[in-house]
Amino acid sequence: MKLFKTLALCWSALLVVLSLSGCQTPSDGKMTHQVSKPLVKDLALNADEASHTAYEVSKPFVKDLTLNDEYVCQIRAIQHIEIRSLEKGYLQNVLVDEGEFVHQGQLLFQIKPSVYEADVHKSEAEVALSKIELENNQALVDKDIISATEASMSAAKLDKEKAELELAKAHLGFTEIRAPFDGLIGRFGNIRLGSLLEENDLLTTLSDMHRIWVYFNVPEAQYLAYMKNKNGVQKVQLELANKEIYPEPGTIETIQSDFNSTSGNIAFRARFDNPHALLRYGQTGKILWPKEVKQAVIVPQKSTFEILDKRFMFVVDKAGVIHEREIKVAREEPNVYIVASGITPDDMFLLERQNKIDKGDKISYKLIDPKSAIENLKLYAE
Numbered sequence: 001m002k003l004f005k006t007l008a009l010c011w012s013a014l015l016v017v018l019s020l021s022g023c024q025t026p027s028d029g030k031m032t033h034q035v036s037k038p039l040v041k042d043l044a045l046n047a048d049e050a051s052h053t054a055y056e057v058s059k060p061f062v063k064d065l066t067l068n069d070e071y072v073c074q075i076r077a078i079q080h081i082e083i084r085s086l087e088k089g090y091l092q093n094v095l096v097d098e099g100e101f102v103h104q105g106q107l108l109f110q111i112k113p114s115v116y117e118a119d120v121h122k123s124e125a126e127v128a129l130s131k132i133e134l135e136n137n138q139a140l141v142d143k144d145i146i147s148a149t150e151a152s153m154s155a156a157k158l159d160k161e162k163a164e165l166e167l168a169k170a171h172l173g174f175t176e177i178r179a180p181f182d183g184l185i186g187r188f189g190n191i192r193l194g195s196l197l198e199e200n201d202l203l204t205t206l207s208d209m210h211r212i213w214v215y216f217n218v219p220e221a222q223y224l225a226y227m228k229n230k231n232g233v234q235k236v237q238l239e240l241a242n243k244e245i246y247p248e249p250g251t252i253e254t255i256q257s258d259f260n261s262t263s264g265n266i267a268f269r270a271r272f273d274n275p276h277a278l279l280r281y282g283q284t285g286k287i288l289w290p291k292e293v294k295q296a297v298i299v300p301q302k303s304t305f306e307i308l309d310k311r312f313m314f315v316v317d318k319a320g321v322i323h324e325r326e327i328k329v330a331r332e333e334p335n336v337y338i339v340a341s342g343i344t345p346d347d348m349f350l351l352e353r354q355n356k357i358d359k360g361d362k363i364s365y366k367l368i369d370p371k372s373a374i375e376n377l378k379l380y381a382e
Helices: 002-021 038-051 114-142 148-173 220-228 370-375
Strands: 053-060 061-084 089-094 107-111 176-178 183-185 202-219 233-239 250-255 266-274 283-300 304-309 310-316 322-333 336-341 348-350 362-369
Touching: 061 233, 061 370, 107 220, 114 148, 148 336, 202 220, 220 266, 233 266, 283 304, 283 370, 362 370
Parallel strands: 053 362
Antiparallel strands: 053 348, 061 202, 061 283, 089 107, 107 176, 183 202, 202 266, 233 250, 233 283, 250 266, 283 336, 304 310, 310 322, 310 348, 322 336
């Protein structure tokens, strides 16, 4: 029994010694417990690491550019006419189809000519009769049986009958409707084979598409710039509805006489050759008017941000301090902005905005060549 008590006392003493070994006794005699702080140490290391992060900055890319001003346009044929009937009658033949290309003089429609052929035969007979009458009267004049005046009246009658014959032939000719020039047949009117036509009924349209006119409206500022710098021929391009560029270049030919009082625009007209008849009357597209921009200041769109309809950039000074700068965008192109004001070619800016930094912060930075920064964005402007 004494042995068990002795062992219990020894074990208790050992526990006391072990517990005291975790405590320190300072000079004032008070015991304190030592506590480690690994979380604070880790945070300090992370902050120190962040302060040494090098952010990419660049400068505006400056380059002479050729940009295109775009204007919605309407395509018209230089010659576009309505084909109408000139005589009344039944439509006997339709010799063309909608959308067909025809040549000058080609027969398009035939009106039943029976009545008009009869009129021609009648007029021919009357001419023959008048000729016989004139010959007889002339013989009588030679014999002094009738006066020369009666013979002159017979001659005048013959001339009248000849004129009526020509008129009858003209009416007969109007039963054949032919193409006045090379072109494309348009949509048929409310006619079909066998229709009874009245005079002036619409049959179809005909468009000469060898060359086409393209009309587009230009603002007054652009008009004034064109008139001020007008020298020689102004070339333009045509963008089709499928976004492809029409291969033939166009030339500005004329300007409308007055401005539209509602829109403030004025109509320009450009001419394009159409050798393959790709363009048709009534098509739409865009006129691309090239514009030279000297020393354009170009920045990536991703380097900017918007606040209340205003656009800003983070400009970095030589000390690495970030400043907020408002810019004015002159033109938007794919992936980039052409800047009108707010930043100079010598300013450095944060290449890509970071949410964890703000104006007033000081950063370490790495300068990226402006040309490389823009080329990586696939700049399409030339």
